[in-house]
Amino acid sequence: MGISPDANVFLEWKFVVINATLVWTWLVMALMVLGSWLITRKLSSGPEISRFQNLLEVIVDYTRSQIGEIARRQPERFLPFIGSLFLFIAVSNLLGIIPGFEPPTGSLSTTTGLAICVFAAVPLFGMTSRGLGPYLKQYLKPSPFMLPFNVIGELSRTLALAVRLFGNVMSGAKIVAILLAITPIIFPVVMQLFGLLTGIIQAYIFAILATVYIASGMRARSNKTGQEKGDSPDG
Amino acid sequence: MDSVTLIGMASIIAAGLTIGIGSIGPALGEGRALAQALQAMAQQPDEANTITRTLFVGLAMVESTAIYCFVVSMILIFANPFWNHVVAKAGG
Numbered sequence: 050m051g052i053s054p055d056a057n058v059f060l061e062w063k064f065v066v067i068n069a070t071l072v073w074t075w076l077v078m079a080l081m082v083l084g085s086w087l088i089t090r091k092l093s094s095g096p097e098i099s100r101f102q103n104l105l106e107v108i109v110d111y112t113r114s115q116i117g118e119i120a121r122r123q124p125e126r127f128l129p130f131i132g133s134l135f136l137f138i139a140v141s142n143l144l145g146i147i148p149g150f151e152p153p154t155g156s157l158s159t160t161t162g163l164a165i166c167v168f169a170a171v172p173l174f175g176m177t178s179r180g181l182g183p184y185l186k187q188y189l190k191p192s193p194f195m196l197p198f199n200v201i202g203e204l205s206r207t208l209a210l211a212v213r214l215f216g217n218v219m220s221g222a223k224i225v226a227i228l229l230a231i232t233p234i235i236f237p238v239v240m241q242l243f244g245l246l247t248g249i250i251q252a253y254i255f256a257i258l259a260t261v262y263i264a265s266g267m268r269a270r271s272n273k274t275g276q277e278k279g280d281s282p283d284g
Numbered sequence: 285m286d287s288v289t290l291i292g293m294a295s296i297i298a299a300g301l302t303i304g305i306g307s308i309g310p311a312l313g314e315g316r317a318l319a320q321a322l323q324a325m326a327q328q329p330d331e332a333n334t335i336t337r338t339l340f341v342g343l344a345m346v347e348s349t350a351i352y353c354f355v356v357s358m359i360l361i362f363a364n365p366f367w368n369h370v371v372a373k374a375g376g
Binding site: 213220253 | 354
């Protein structure tokens with residue numbers, strides 16, 4: 050019993066190592082790309098829409114409204130990034146109930162990659178919306194002495210984002226494995242059901258925290274005259 | 285006792301203590317947060333959506349301290365660097 054699917058190596062050739070994380074990540078990606086291509090191939094704007102188009106519309110619309118409520122600005126700019134993060138994490142957590150599938154989010158490498166995407170997106174969105182100077186100046190607030198702490202806060206919340214998702218998904222898998230050894234009849238199924246709920250909530254939280262971090266990086270634009278809102282929460 | 289036995293013993297005891305002590309605080313905090321959220325929802329049912337969303341995000345943040353403890357104890361049991369070092373030295 051290992052701690053992550055990284056150790057489960059399928060194929061090894063010189064420095065190229067194909068492990069379970071890679072395989073299942075590509076499977077999830079292929080599933081999502083294929084699914085959305087099949088659904089969006091024939092969209093209709095009439096009263097009769099296919100049920101899968103209905104499903105996608107519900108997901109996209111709900112994501113839009115949530116982002117708009119949290120970031121308090123036009124959600125169109127965030128929607129592709131935040132929506133992809135949410136859908137990828139949610140799909141890989143949900144597929145975890147299929148026997149043999151190891152969620153790629155249960156590996157620290159995947160979650161670190163996702164957290165680094167958020168880490169890079171915060172200055173990108175901030176700089177494009179506020180300009181280079183004003184964005185960098187916010188690190189010197191409230192006083193230049195706070196510069197190291199602002200930088201440390203930026204790094205530690207990225208670490209927290211990665212370890213939180215990894216710990217939650219990994220703990221779900223471990224608890225099921227331990228219960229299988231103790232009470233193999235009913236309880237693993239109950240814990241797997243609970244794992245579905247946790248998986249969706251974790252995907253939601255990852256997306257919300259990414260939105261909050263990005264919005265706090267570009268906050269001065271929307272309320273230039275008013276006072277700035279409270280500091281961004283760190284996990 | 286040789287060092288392998290000592291490291292194994294210390295790791296297992298430390299893993300149990302880590303998750304045991306580390307989950308006390310988050311459990312108390314989560315219970316308190318949930319009680320407050322229920323109270324707020326009973327007083328203002330219209331705001332239930334916002335309260336629930338904030339509650340989930342807050343719970344996840346409170347819970348992350350317990351998750352850190354869990355990750356540390358899992359590392360102590362399954363991927364212990366000291367254990368690996370000693371075993372590698374003994375083998376090679």
